[in-house]
Amino acid sequence: MMRVEGALRRVAAVTLSAVALCAASAAHAQGAGTSNESERAKMLFGSGAQAYASGQFSAAIQAFSEANRILPRPAIAYSLAQAHRRQYFLDKNKAHLELAISGFRAYIEQVPDGGRRADAAQALSELEPILARMGETSPARGEPKEPAKEPARLMITTQPSGAVFTIDGKDRKQAPYAVEVAAGKHRVHASLEGYFDEEREVLAVDRTLVPIPIELRERPARLRVTGPNGCDIFVDGRPVGTIPQSEPLELASGSHLVVVTKNGYKAFSQDIDFRRNEPKTVSVALEPTGQRIVARSLLISGGALVLAGGVFSVLALNRQSAALDIPDAQRQGNVSPEDARDYNDAKDARDRWRTGALLAFSVGGAALATGLMFYLFDRPTVLPPRARPEDRRTRPSSPSSPSSPSSPSPAMEPMEMSMVPLVGPSFGGAALTGRF
Template sequence: MRRFFAALVMLALSTGAGLSLAGPSDVDSPEARAYFETGAREYEKGNYANAVRAFEQAYALTTRPGLLFSIAQAYRKQYGNDGKPQNLRQAVDYYRRYLATDTTGKRRGEADAAIKDIEAILSRLPPEIQSTPTHEEAPSTQISITTQVEDATISIDGGPPRALEAIDVTPGKHKVLVQAPGYFPEEREVPAKQGQMTALDVPLREMPAFVSITGPAGASVTVDGLPKGALPLQSPLQIEAGVRTLSVSLNGFNTFTTELDLGRGKSEDVKAALDRTRQRITSFVLIGAAATCVAGGGVMAFFAGAAGDNAKEINDRRLAGTISEAELDEYLESRETQTALRNGATVALNVAAGMGALAFLLYYFDEPRLAPPRKKDDKKPKGPDPSRLREIAVVPAVGPGVVGLSFGARF
């Protein structure tokens, strides 16, 4: 019969008023917030006695009415753990204090309903249960650590890592180490007072990701558009974890851009393979062609001079006397050869100058341009690259006394 009645009580507790708690906005100091978060965590784990202690500590620091409601909820749930009517009476007391303190609270309806449910349960308790004396155990000394990282662990006085929870300790000072994957560990010295719970919030600092980059010497490195130095780097870059866009650029090369999903404390190796731009390749081709034209023009100028010397020698003999008809033909041929070669040398040198000027412009203005980021596994996009030379045009230019070439390029 008693087991059947206990089952009915548990059913009433689970189907009665909602078991919501006060929110973080109900506390207004870091210390009180640490106790509130401890209470909420212990409540979720079913450690309602610890939740009561933490909520009561938070209320002592901030006196927010919502915490009275949370304390009542924890007492009510604790009755389901130990079956002590005193917990129900404490719950009713705190519900009433909440109603008296917060006259416009949004949980007043829940508190009224909970009081009615509990009073109905208390009225049905057998007399022998109601008259059973309760033995209050001496409260334990506890330390509770809260942090923003859910999977963090704590070690007390060099002990093994443990999940975040209220831990029984001896009174006195204790060294607490808080750590989590991807975060820098934090150590605190926490004084534990006899019979009290000491709650402390320990924020953890995120570890950066470490990125090693290999690529051409002198190339500039940017992360999310911010400069980070030039290659080779003395040490891996320390970059805030998350999705980041990394670019490596160097004059005359297409910019290497990749998107990295960096984890806290993780290392990443990036090989920046930069290929030369068409514009830079074209400038090199033009420089080579200009050098060839200069060499060709020099050769033609040399032979033009030789032909001129031969014509001058024949002309000198003509002035000194007579020359044969064959020598006259040789003279005329030498003069024609000299003129043709001289014109050819002039054209070659003019072409070389034009090519050299265009090569200089292409080389000098071949600055890196940022490309849209792509993920590491993505292939290079097909189609024309806007950062490269698209076409080059060479047009003959002929005028009175002028022979040359006109160059044009489109990017």
Template sequence: MRQHQHQHQRFPPLALLRQPAPSRPRRLHRPQLAPPSAGSILGIPMASEAASGLRLRKLSAILVAFATVVPPSAAAAADVQAAREHFDRGYALAQSGAFETAIEEFTLAYAASPNFSVLFNLGQAYGASGRAVQAAATLRRYLEIGGSNIDAEQRRRTSELIASYQRRVGRIELSSLPSGAHVSLDGEELGTAPFPTALEANAGRHALLVQAAGYAPAHGVVVVVAGETSKPQLALRAEGESWLMIGCELPDVAVVVDGQRVAQTPVVDPLKLSSGEHLVTLSRAGYVTFERKMVWRGDETQRLDCDLQSSAAASDLAGLAVRHPIGTTVQVDGRTFAGGRIPAGSHQVTVAGSGFEPASQRVELRPGQLLSVVIAPRRDASTLTRERQQRSRNQKLASYLVGAGAVLTGGAAAVIAVTNAPRYDDWRNKSDAFTRQFQQAPESTTSGQLEQLLQEENAIRNRDAAALGLGIAGVTLAATSAVLYFTAGQGAPALTVTPKGTAIVGYGAAF
């Protein structure tokens, strides 16, 4: 049986992108492959690391690939050929940056002929597309299925990749769901309730869907933070029921349905109604009453946002000023507020902004009153963590740079000291010879000889002084580097107030 040759193609692990290219690129061996044996799957032998690597181009390392063999049957040959074609297309797509399409091709390649090597490529494509959960899971399967066919170095490198992807993963904890409820994230089925543990998800914003028998589908949005657990709350509503949701930041607004008062804002939970037409009225003293006819046809949830306009006379108005952190905005009863006069009564004041946790406060205003309040929301926990980590990284980077300066300075001092030693020995020999010559035959010595010795002595002393100075500087830089490194902790938050009275949040840092 004739043996075929096929060059291994490899796709670089993203974790190794920063590695420099080798000085002399090597070429892959074209191994001679034996006929199918117990060590192969559908005619494709288990892949192993090639002894040499590819020239590094856009991506930096290598990719495990298919090997061509003589298939045991015509059907198997067709499967192997189809797998190879899908793999080659996936490899080319991955090299061009089209990772999503590459994922599809690698998946088809593995389905046609399940060689564990493809899983490494598939996991890397998942990781490059930002799908860390799938990347880590696929690489674990690669290690599990590959077993002893994966050498120690490749196994170590793959384990490091899994750990790096795992650091990008957050979790979603779903509780109080009906047994058997189907949960989907961004259109992908996650499983059915109950879930014994929190579900892993890629960091970012995701669309959540819960479907259960006897309930209307519940949609929601969940924001997943790497290393943290999100706990979204989705309220499942029984099928065939009509619900009204009231969106109103203005407090103390009466909600009247068909002449019957059913709630007062703030209204958190949806209001259950019968199917058909209803007249919904929103009213509050000092505001124009709002009415709307709404029709429910069963198994439906509708939302009504109130936008009440003030009807208060000038004598019924009050003044409100809100002091808040720089970078935040103020809303009063759901509307942006820049200060001024508003109707007397109860109002909900909210201060929010990027990187801050929203803070709310209810105020009671009397007609003609002028009120000033201070609302300083806390910084968002994830923002604080990122800022502290960035400050710590910057300080450690500074310590590395200072440490490098210490090494260079100390090295220069050592070089000067070492090279100065033979100069001193040479000068001492010349000085001894001059002294003996002067003692034996003074008339044979000249002032030029003495001047030359003095100049050489001064040069040696100057070099010694330079070495000493550089040595002291190196020790000082090393001590500074150590202090910077070991004090690169997380700064303690502190609230400061500008002369204008506007609160801002800063940090008491270690540097």
């Protein structure tokens, strides 16, 4: 249990040292105007911390030493001493033991109180007896001997971590990793599932650890939407194309709101999760809206009424023609009483057919106009997707608080229209009402 606690303390020491380094280097950059050197020291320290965490203590020593040379800080010195300490227990090189003791003592001298003094004192209580048993004098009375010079190294780190990389097509390793190389130019190739491969040329310097941070670009997910031709596709509120698509849509991984709309149909709306480099196909079957069904019914019935009005008009003209034939015959003096009755019946039939035609044309025209308006203004209403539990937790509790720009806008109220036929003894028509 004590060994586990000690290991945890050592890992915490490196983490806290990294935080202290960032703060100290920022202050140094502002005071001395050496921002470039400060950034290089932070990069070296970060590479050393990753090497330390992966058990590459020799590479960590190399990185911490260079960082401490550029930007001397107690936090870096403490981490360097820790790396020497761990390396000593691996290779039993006395020089690492001496440098570890010297580094911990220097840290205690530089930090009067607080910090990692307790951990440094505990490390000294562990290391000094080991050196004493070797019969050597205390490092405080003389400078310790430097270990052998380190080779050229490339410290490969990737964002995200875990990528596989090669140096000049060889030495397949998983980042983060420090690779010993010959001084000079080298080609680094990094790859990770779901990301684009990255390749770059780097320069290794003799007896120096060179940090090589590589940021991998995410491969987008691909979305293909199938459905009725002419549908509009929206992703997260932005128009991105129509059906049929010429090629799949490329989307960043994560959750996206996919909406498919077409005039006269209920909108399709779905929140879909995408993973990196994942192909997905969404098949959409849209249902006609109630307004579109009413519009079609009005157009069909209106057309039928207009057609009936035409038929009634023909019949009215026919009866009128028959009625006109009788006065022509009367002028010639050969009209019987039966012909007079036929004349009156034809006039009455003509008036009835004419009234029916006018009524059919009026109601049919109103139905056609209303149906056409319903048809043309049947825009889809897009409702926001049902909120997820995590979305409800982050939603403001106050109803009066302003909404976030990223939150879905409220659905637009649908248009409502209605028509009431009006029929009287001598007229016909319709009253049209609507709400927008």
